Amino acid sequence: MLGPNRYGKAESRVVRIVRDTARHEIRDLNVSTSLYGDFAAAHTHGDQSQVLPTDTQKNTAFAFAKLHGIASPEDYAIALGTRLLDATPAAEGAVVRVEEYAWDRIPVNGFGHDHAFVRRGGEVRTTAVEVTSAGAAVSSGLEDLVVLKSTGSEFKGFLRDDYTTLPDADDRILATALRARWHYRPGAQPDWTTTYESVRALLLETFATTYSRALQETLYAMGRAVLAAHADITRIGFAAPNKHHFLVDLEPFGLDNPGEVFIAADRPYGLIEAEVLREGTT
């Protein structure tokens, strides 16, 4: 018996240049689309008559970058998802995921250049839009926002068992590569980019200014700050690897090391996942 299924085209690398004036704009996206619904015949009998090819989904992603432009990843994803759902009678829903890579203008004599750009690096902006007959459900986020506090973080008073060797830490480095995803209430139409920038700033500020007794506590505070400031957001989830920085033992070399020299470890790493919800939502 066929269970849940979906199909689509992943990672179309759509680059859109706006060149209406000599001062170009650039939007640089990684677009993945998928459809779900009644596609049983494709699985059971190889019947493709209800299947909009993934190649067509890709074509549509590029064509819509021209037709509708990319005012924001969210606006673009809503338009694209709506089109894919409309074009596919058997589909019950279309999901469009977008990653956006940021570019800065190259500074020349103190001014940003008209048509030369340098990729900013750092975090990736994301959105995931699910379009059904009920409308578009929008969640947005970011990935790989790498942050670190060199003090203001402890970890102590934890549960101990026979396999516990970790000592209490009064002052440690706290570092993570944050992934966050926040969900907008149905029907919300905020300025997506302004909201993104505000949420990003709140996450950073709260991380910076909250004394941390655990990464869990820090994430919870970050989530509450976002919900308090943005009525359009109903919940926010985090996945945060605890990127361990271990204090190096320099005693054998006659050196003390009061929180100065660390080794950044790769694996294993802690992994903390949590959601913060507005009361009354699910």
Place this chain on the structure above:
Amino acid sequence: MLGPNRYGKAESRVVRIVRDTARHEIRDLNVSTSLYGDFAAAHTHGDQSQVLPTDTQKNTAFAFAKLHGIASPEDYAIALGTRLLDATPAAEGAVVRVEEYAWDRIPVNGFGHDHAFVRRGGEVRTTAVEVTSAGAAVSSGLEDLVVLKSTGSEFKGFLRDDYTTLPDADDRILATALRARWHYRPGAQPDWTTTYESVRALLLETFATTYSRALQETLYAMGRAVLAAHADITRIGFAAPNKHHFLVDLEPFGLDNPGEVFIAADRPYGLIEAEVLREGTT
């Protein structure tokens, strides 16, 4: 309000040598553990008193490689998850995920060497065990099983719209890097490794011998073959990127190209996801 949350230690690289005799055995694992339950105080008040540190989870993963050994990833994960749940009163469940990397003995004069090994490469064996008071739920799988058919695959008769340019294909390369995960019925205690090898062989054989009118149809056939052969398995899910191999146009150089020269593309790629369930299960 705090929503769903969990925490743990990801990617502990556990290598276990069995050296009871001169003919050593090796098991090479990547182990991730996590706990969920009532850990609200850690989030809201930074109270760690119910939190078994991720460092302790790591220690336990290594200690259990000694104490219990690694008869199979599944046996090891069940033992480890049970221990973590028992050690943490606030936990409602423990999830242990394991990837295993296979090694072969190095052949010397036609025989496998006692203590020298070469990593096999190819697919990774996986398991995910969730232990709760109700027992252990086991699902196992594989990742990155890269397969290709050079004929016996078509894609035609699909839905067309204004953005469709893809022609029908009567004979194409079909290739994927398969990810599969199958779920065992509660209480099943098969020989995990024998079952793994049987499922892997069935997936390969079915891929090879089924004429494909779409990757969806091929996956469905593979899933049915597994469910037919293994009563202990209730469902199996697939994620299969359609790794496109495009026929290269050699006409400008006066050459024909009847399915002989292809360019293997990276992105975008099709992505097909489907589950096959035994009737009567959910």
Place this chain on the structure above:
Amino acid sequence: MLGPNRYGKAESRVVRIVRDTARHEIRDLNVSTSLYGDFAAAHTHGDQSQVLPTDTQKNTAFAFAKLHGIASPEDYAIALGTRLLDATPAAEGAVVRVEEYAWDRIPVNGFGHDHAFVRRGGEVRTTAVEVTSAGAAVSSGLEDLVVLKSTGSEFKGFLRDDYTTLPDADDRILATALRARWHYRPGAQPDWTTTYESVRALLLETFATTYSRALQETLYAMGRAVLAAHADITRIGFAAPNKHHFLVDLEPFGLDNPGEVFIAADRPYGLIEAEVLREGTT
């Protein structure tokens, strides 16, 4: 017969916090060291008596982050390389390679926070220092500086043969992920960081403001700009993948595409490598 050989410790992840005041500083390095010289006995007879272990090299890398600090990657690498050479009588040379990852202070109310940082992303600063009895030879550089021009680039009038299908391009996207390495004259002691920032700015500005008839011409102009501005630099080398952005054909959908919608390709890519030397150097 033993030929050229060297050995060392690669990728020690050294993180140094300067916390002399409440306003911390962070330096985040990836350090690789190696030694070469007369280590034949280690190869031919397994005699390690002249071999300073790679573990010791690692220890020294961390200890020197405390003892000497990290005024710049170059200063640190010179000190570390000198120590490793001194400690190893059989060594003729020590090579220290450093990658540095940049962090910014997290802005809070318009000011950078004292001890909370966000990783900048973008290019990585590098240095390679080779210390011998003749002194320290310093070359510095950067990797993964991703730049793009949306106009001001052509490629035409090239050599054609039977396998050439590429049409002339009057106006294309030019994009690369630049790797550059510049060599300082022996004995130079510039302010390494000021020089780094100046070279980086020159590379960006020249890329932005030079009309490009080929990536080769752009690189050459960039190299000349650096040599003209920095008497201490004797040569500069580049490796620049031509990250192709192909114009998408939207004609089948009734849309024109005058340089607006592109697909960013992964592979294959052009790869241009060139050095620019000051006259009279080799």
Place this chain on the structure above:
Amino acid sequence: MLGPNRYGKAESRVVRIVRDTARHEIRDLNVSTSLYGDFAAAHTHGDQSQVLPTDTQKNTAFAFAKLHGIASPEDYAIALGTRLLDATPAAEGAVVRVEEYAWDRIPVNGFGHDHAFVRRGGEVRTTAVEVTSAGAAVSSGLEDLVVLKSTGSEFKGFLRDDYTTLPDADDRILATALRARWHYRPGAQPDWTTTYESVRALLLETFATTYSRALQETLYAMGRAVLAAHADITRIGFAAPNKHHFLVDLEPFGLDNPGEVFIAADRPYGLIEAEVLREGTT
């Protein structure tokens, strides 16, 4: 002044199916080509008239997969490099690098299937051919041959200084991901594939059967074995990361650990590089 320079097309993913009979063959290559010579005008004046486009190099790589086939990566690379040199009057040399990924037939009822394949994984076969007016210089190799010995390896009696903390090891795990490259004498025309398989087997056997007092000694023995067996090979070079497996301290848990449980570390790692030459060669 322009220094050394070259340009080309990197990572063309050429897949060749031989389908002359119902029993297909597959060759799966990653091909990079480059040209060097007098291309100064392209750099200094943007004059492309002597520049064979990288796009043409790519076209030729695909066309030659049809025209000449791929008897071996070496034969293919020689033909391709010769063509590129011939087609480009300004070129002094053409370099063709090839990686080959191995596929096995999928076993069905004990026999390998005619047209269904599973990627083998494990090491990648490589070749680099440089074609000049003097002929073709061929070097071949492999990458990522991951091998491990669970005993038969020590490391002791090494040089100690103030930063040495490593104790002598009488019995440790030795593991590496081997990269090897061997150079054929000018004019050699061995059966490239037979030689590859023989060298690979010799490397594995020697690794397995040589007691190791250091990774250096093991590499040297491996190199000597290859030179002794293959008169056509003049030298062989290795790059071998020492993939550390650290014995886990289980004492705090009341468990001994006589070489049974290890943590596989990622970074830092030792890195040993060495060449072994036939006497009388350079």
